[in-house]
Amino acid sequence: MTIRRRDLLVGVAGAGMCAFSPGFTAPLAARTHTKRSSGGSLQTYRRGFDNQRIPDLGNGTFLNPVVSGDRPDPAILKDGADYYMTFSTFDAYPGLTIWHSRDLVNWRPLEAALTRNIGSVWAPSLHKDKGRYLLYIPVKAKPQNDIFVAWADDITGPWSDPIPLGLPSHIDPCHAVAEDGSRWLFLSGGDRVRLSDDNLSLAGAVEHVYDPWRYPSDWIVEGFSPEGPKIHHVGGWYYMITAVGGTAGPPTGHMVIAARSRSLHGPWEHHPGNPLVRTESVDEAWWSRGHASLVEAPDGSWWSLYHGYENGYWTLGRQCLLDPVEFTPDGWFRMTGGDLSAPIAKPGGGAAVTHGMPLTDNFSAPLALGSKWAFFKPDADEAARATSGNGVLRLKGKGAAPSSGSPLLLTAGDRSYRFECDIELAPGGRAGLILFYDDKLYCGLGFDAERFVTHQYGRERARPANPHGGRMRMRVTNRRHIVTYDTSGDGGKTWHRFDRGMEVSGYHHNVRGDFLMLRPGLYAAGPGEAKFRDFRFTALED
Template sequence: MENITNPILPGFNPDPSILRVGDNYYIATSTFEWFPGVQIHHSRDLVNWQLLPAALTRKAQIDMVGNIDSGGVWAPCLSYDDGVFYLIYTDVKSRKGAFKDAHNYLVTATDIEGPWSDPLYLNSSGFDPSLFHDSDGTKWLLNMIWDFRKGKASFAGIALQEYSPERRQLVGKVYNIFKGTDLGITEAPHIYKRNGYYYLMTAEGGTWYTHAVTMARASSLTGPYEVDPTNPILTSDQLDQQKLQKSGHGSLVETQDGQWYMAHLCARPIIDKKCILGRETALQKCYWTDDGWLRVEGGPFPQAQVDSPKIPISPVHHENDYDDFSGTDLKRYWNSLRQPFSETWISLSDRPGHLRLKGRESMQSTHHQSLLARRLTTLHLVVETAVDFEPDTFQQMSGLILYYDTADYVYLRISHDERLGKCIGIIESTHGQYNEPLESDIHIPGGLTYLRAEIENSHVQFFVSTHDTAWTKVGTSLDISHLSDDDADYIRFTGAFVGICAQDLSGQAKAADFAYFNYQPAQ
């Protein structure tokens, strides 16, 4: 029997919602401004996880063009009833200041791999929605309530309202069923029914190092809810930064043989409490006490190694980390910013055996970037690509990028200089401050240009090669610790990505053709 090794979903995979249907387990996670929306992973043993097609793949389902950084898809909830999968999610349009424009939607599918329906709008009273299917057939939407008023607690409780599948809308009274514990910042509600009790699991303490999972219960769905006397049932040991941190936002699943597990988000600090990989997903084994409360085995702190259930091990297939762009469809691990993949800016067919990116807006744009990236899942790796790109002006750029958001990225880019001609250099943005770390760009010849990034913990070293020449360093090792949730002076929620991109600020849509992309984690 293999152990479960945490995190089970490394890299940016926060806010897990776990579900079992028969012998199959699914986890849905937040994707924020990255497209497609809502990653879904599948397992048959809770040890090995495979990425399935994402749920939100069309602009009709999620239109994020213009969404703020760390907006977009927050905290999806995956559930199942009578042959139908239900997915609830929030599209956050604004989040800074007093107000949060957070719209909650429902999509459904009869197959976990889709197609998923067009969205049904539910409400905008707060984020972290979930859908509870009661044993009497009724369905109930929960979400935290956001209160913008001065002098009020922003996290104002947990709303509960019935959802009518027949009328396809929320109906009846809105109940505020739980105001939270002294930890505060009460969010991420999930309800589970067991032995005559309704159990309300919430996240509290903020999605930071004080993050936690708390539990309350009631004999009636609308309450009153009794708080677990030993809360929090899960949190992190802040005195040991080598262990999983930021643990919270839990979701429960019961195995076929009656064992219980909690999926929760966590993070791994690299340096100075900076988690470059973002918030990840872990699993903890749980049990119920004789007096009917849930406990985490070995808790309340999360474990890196957890006993797996007594289920046969079921290996999964993972897509090759070397992509030669020879297929007709992109591999599932690829993502774009805020928008679907479209022939207007990306193509596998314009030049067979290559991926073509047509240059559009800058790395600062929240609208129409031509950027293709995948999550960093480790900080011990080498990334390589090769690009055929012949710019005519400094306004045309293409290359290899490490990207957090519009304010923080490090970019090895090819461009054009009036004196040098085709050249290579580095662009760095730290907290929105633009910089060019090299004293001057470096001339490179025409034709295919090979680009390489060697990432080790909180630093990256870039390299370039042309015409099969040896790798040459470009600049010195750069600090990438600012590519993290923790480095900015405001709250943000995503993780670091690595990928390829093209910009053409002249409006000519200059194309860059990439021959391959190789993501090589250290062995």
């Protein structure tokens, strides 16, 4: 028996989805790519923009991830026939890009909702209440952490300036409306706090309302860490879905648990089948699965969105996964997608539609900040550094290296890829292409008019002679963590292999912390502005 009701969406976490650009269409690639996962199962991806893998297989099934690359802590909102989703964006700005879908499988980015740097954004939530869209935004920042709220009358904005709520000790908020009409924000650790009727300020003190289910003491986890509560009202029950076991660390740690109550005020009873989702072996296709939400599909079926690390690819960050849900006659539910290594029937079936966006950029239009490109830890006026149009990106130099220069980065979701660009220096300036985790861990190749500079382990190293002068075409290939560099002085007709390669499988959270991913990008340092032309990204079938 499956419950198919439409009284969901009391406190569903936010989700972003991208609208289709007016006048822009791109056919899906018919070619597919088949490989065996580490667990031995066949994985066949369809290919889209820039040969990027896409989930919709075009035959009524899909293959996870539904949004690849670093898309952690998915926050999903059903708004009529539309679905919106957003993710943690940490130190990338503009941040909190809203994504859009009509079928939960194919997603496209809209605009970023957060343009002002208020800190590192962790696990936001997106809601709609009284006709107004709401974003609750927890940040790690100095002088103190906090949770902010922003609102908009339209999902595409403009969004209000974020308002601090004064919650320095909690993360992972989720908005919920009780049966008596009161508004609440559920928080990490089993706590909650009452909100004002307009949802924009606190109306009480934080209170503890729930002690999460505990896993057996001999399980291999990162830590208890109860977080990511999601509240859903379905069929007369309030369901609370929580993550425990830690977010990264051992692949078997992060997991999904649930509880329910007839009242939002409790008491809460644990799901008898806890945990509902947990990676049990390092041989599985997806590691550290957790931070789940429920959502009803267009055909009335139920699904869960959560994140996980791809087997062997912590460098890609936590990717967005879609798992079918079945409600049982006793009013509980379960996830039915197994380890998510195999294709799954799409919600309602249907033909494949355009998914994702091209990462290639010819810089003929204003720079797509937020939807495609983002700065790392930008200053308030960072956007003024970049001017794009007529085939040229002009990027003012900042700092002496990527570590001090707020590089301009992309989120790439393939295990292997190549990117290249024509780069022209300003007198005395430096520029290059990089693979960037954070300002302490990155690699890449840069140059000035006389010499190259290699970026290794977050440090600037050898400086061999540059035979090309102040302009060259540069190419970076990341093939399953093996990185090579090539340069060209004739616009890419002839390539020269640079003699320092890298292995980057350790450029990830379990080495450096902060839950980020290894991102391709570009930087400019020193005086003047560098000019970038014809940026091309190509996913490689590995």
